[in-house]
């Protein structure tokens with residue numbers, strides 16, 4: 113071909129520039145930085161103790177075995193009992209499922225009421241709610257413990273569900289209010305003319321339109337509540353301690369030699385739920401955030 | 409639901425917090441009348457319509473619909489149906505569900521719901537769209553569905569808030585005709601908000617022209633067009649716009665309009681109230697009311713600056729002395745810039761306005 117110099121036509125050809133190469137190098141290094149600990153945890157959990165003692169942190173396991181995973185799940189000792197971390201897993205589920213549902217529902221209703229029905233003092237209420245979100249929550253713990261024991265719901269699953277609902281309220285209200293505030297008000301007026309009331313408009317029109325935001329809320333709340341440590345420790349009671357607390361007990365209460373492989377396996381098991389949620393819903397999450405800019 | 413639909417606002421006041429929109433507003437709309445509220449954006453048309461619908465709280469006054477005082481009634485109990493500018497269709501419901509939502513809320517028997525949806529769909533030719541979602545419809549189809557949703561309510565009064573402003577010109581004129589046909593067929597009262605004077609003139613039995621939250625003039629399209637009560641109404645209604653020539657009125661017995669380049673006796677002009685001798689006035693005349701008169705002895709001479717062919721006719725931009733004057737001429741008129749035309753300003757087509765407050769004289 114004689115045409116070494118092409119006339120510009122169609123898509124501009126891709127040319128690597130130093131800046132671009134630098135960017136890719138940076139991204140690669142960042143990814144490695146975050147993946148390294150995960151890699152170490154996975155390979156360690158698959159090794160036996162003799163192999164771990166050789167301290168070749170980065171080596172692949174010579175004979176991969178799930179023994180440590182099995183022990184972490186069924187038989188690891190948390191304090192005095194040795195029933196494994198599955199007890200905590202069940203507890204965390206019992207706390208998380210109702211907490212996620214209730215907190216999202218309450219946040220959605222509050223956000224809906226604030227943006228469409230505008231009760232007297234709505235702006236003030238919303239301001240207070242957001243301001244409270246910036247107060248360190250440790251401040252509330254002791255008063256809440258007293259109130260809860262007075263009400264008799266301390267150390268119970270309903271108690272911890274109420275806690276998660278209260279502390280989720282500012283964020284949940286904020287994202288739902290912003291979503292609803294972006295909807296055309298005429299939609300709400302049309303429903304009023306059609307005779308629908310507070311709950312009917314919420315259930316039949318607003319909630320179905322909030323689906324992308326509900327996905328975002330589920331992700332935020334599932335990971336937030338699953339990763340919670342302090343509320344679970346303080347409010348759930350000894351029978352209902354969540355997985356994070358039990359993981360801490362396993363890691364901190366080992367007698368004699370530390371079983372690194374079991375601890376790694378228990379940690380990975382605890383991290384499973386948020387990880388799965390991210391992998392499944394990452395796309396949805398991005399879409400939900402983006403959907404804020406697009407009309408439903 | 410009874411289908412009576414005369415609407416009456418008596419001393420209605422509306423305020424958004426400290427912002428007062430209306431102080432004391434009165435309006436009577438007769439049964440089966442088509443009233444258009446016409447005015448520029450922000451003049452309070454939507455607020456007024458929302459007050460009638462019960463979507464905005466009023467601070468004072470009464471609202472009567474169909475002979476009932478509905479001031480404290482919920483929107484659904486007022487015997488009204490409403491169509492919005494943004495269509496406001498429920499996005500997660502298909503067309504059928506959109507149409508029937510209000511009836512389902514009211515627990516109407518299923519057979520009756522089906523009947524009414526069928527009738528409305530037939531009337532608006534949306535029968536084959538019933539299973540689609542709003543997102544799968546074009547703008548015109550969406551507005552048809554929105555009108556259909558109002559139709560199934562079988563109300564005595566229809567409220568339209570700029571229903572056509574989001575549509576392109578072609579669809580707008582199509583749906584305009586359809587709304588007019590609907591009005592004739594249903595015999596319902598319609599209150600229709602728009603900022604488009606063509607819509608107002610074509611649709612209305614009566615037009616209420618609004619500015620700055622007050623009525624300027626309420627009257628038939630013809631009254632509004634031919635005898636605007638002030639300069640605002642004269643400017644706002646009519647396209648291309650009315651010509652204005654500033655000048656003075658002289659001579660008490662035989663009044664004469666006088667400006668730098670124009671002297672025009674107006675002995676037969678019906679003054680609403682006679683101006684003082686030498687009072688500053690503005691003379692207004694619509695482009696289509698100026699007539700060519702090459703041979704008349706009392707004609708004025710103007711020079712053509714340019715011409716705009718509009719298809720059905722032609723608009724000539726001319727100068728009378730140094731005053732701009734637009735004249736509507738037959739489409740086949742051949743003009744070149746610099747041409748001179750002799751014109752007459754017929755006395756019965758003139759409008760004289762007080763130059764200080766704009767009121768019609």
Ligand SMILES: Nc1ncnc2c1ncn2[C@@H]1O[C@H](COP(=O)(O)OP(=O)(O)O)[C@@H](O)[C@H]1O
Pocket residue numbers: 424427429447448449450451452453454455456
């Ligand atoms: N929710 C509101 N809060 C405060 N002022 C408002 C509100 N809605 C409308 N207004 C004011 O009321 C006036 C009339 O508005 P509107 O009825 O929407 O006008 P139009 O429909 O004729 O364009 C405007 O000046 C507007 O700024």
Ligand SMILES: [Mg+2]
Pocket residue numbers: 453454455570
């Ligand atoms: Mg408006």
